[in-house]
Amino acid sequence: MLSLTSAQLSSFIGIFWWPFFRIMGAFMVMPFLSSSYIPVTVRVLLALTISTLLAPMLPPLPSVDAISIGALFLAIEQLLVGFMLGLFLSIMIHVMTLLGAMMSMQMGLGMAVMNDPANGTSNPILGQWFLLYGTLLFLALDGHLVAIGVLVDSFRLWPIGSGVLDLPLMGLVSRFAWIFASAFMLALPSILAMLMVNITFGVLSRAAPSLNVFALGFPMSMLMGLLCVMLSFSGLPTRYSDICLDALEAMYQFIGG
Template identity: 25%
Template sequence: MLPLFLLVLVRLASFFFTAPVFSYRGIPARFKVGLSACFAWIVTLSMHDHAVPLTGAFPLIVMKEALIGLSIGFAAGLLFYAIQVAGGFIDLQTGFAIANLIDPNNGVQTPITGQFLYVLMIVFFFAADAHHMFLNGIYYSFQWVPVEGKATALFSGAGAHDISQLFLQMFAIAFQMALPIVGSLFLVDVAVGIVARTVPQLNVFVVGLPLKIAASLLILFFAMPLYVAFFRDLFDWAASGMRDFMALLGSPK
């Protein structure tokens, strides 16, 4: 029972290290360890028919479980980064790219609009109980990828190919989210350019930037219901990508 519990604990702790929301720096490390231990104990009790012998290959199995947990958490959270990428596209067109914020969750610079949309998505994430969806996913991962399984796809090109497809899907989602605002701001640039040609005395650099900021905020205000509805689809896509990746890891080939 103890070797099985340790393997389950390693996979869960690795998952919480890379999974969205659960991996935030603001969450105390003791809480993460305690949550992993409690959840690992529950999962271990439900896996009473599994037996893992304590042999010399046990350290290699521990490393395999750590890689599985990290990769599943990364696959689950990869599409979530589309929000910040979309915010980067919007800020680059708006002019907010010169004033980035330091995200306390990962310690890197993030765009202002991307951070706003990301915080809004996290609020909707808990309101829609999407965190339960990820907990169910990591629980059923032990059925898709048993602890005694080899997970050969993790060490082959199949796993990397699946992650790259999720990476491309992330940029496609970010482009779809940013397209309404970026396209509208492009029309604003065209209008300002026409005005600059017809009225040369007008300083377009003084008028253009405030106009683009006002237009972007107005469009963002009217597009907010669409973004909120888009978040639910994003959660479904993330869960689907997580499930497909686990099925790939559990495949014999």
């Protein structure tokens, strides 16, 4: 007759349970997988599948009773580690949203706001457009597969039970400054072009005060802005792929890779 002790049962459950929490924490904020369009059942089943495949390759796990307070803290710890790893990619994808917001403000389309039912936010319409484009480009570059590979490597580089406070948390905090710098560098050519348009109409208003500059300048600014958006798509894939590689590299280095 087969008999299992409580220690053996806790060890068996932990092999699948702790990796599941780390992977699920990352799926909560990762691009595309965190969208409300992806059912929670699909995310849970995908996380369970990956944790099951990982079970034979995991390093020795800490012996913790599955129904103890220590097990609860360990589960929260793994959830936080996965959440912080996924946050690198969430920050990366929102570079495109900020890029669209900057260009919308320069074009005079800042008031054109569209609700995003997937994330429960309201963004400028150009921000939504760039966000969709960035998500599709990230998937086309197989960034989601690389991110899952980093998650798998995290169990080797940062084993379960290693804690959270020893992680380089300041590296994660610095990424919030990186998002503004990256978005500004992508939007800089369009901002300069729109600045020249505004300066031109400012000179016209001084040279010909009787000219209705507002009636002429607003449509011209919008047309110039749309031209800048069209031209920015020519070099955007190359620059955004560099941003994706930078975010994935920072995600890997965060766990000591």
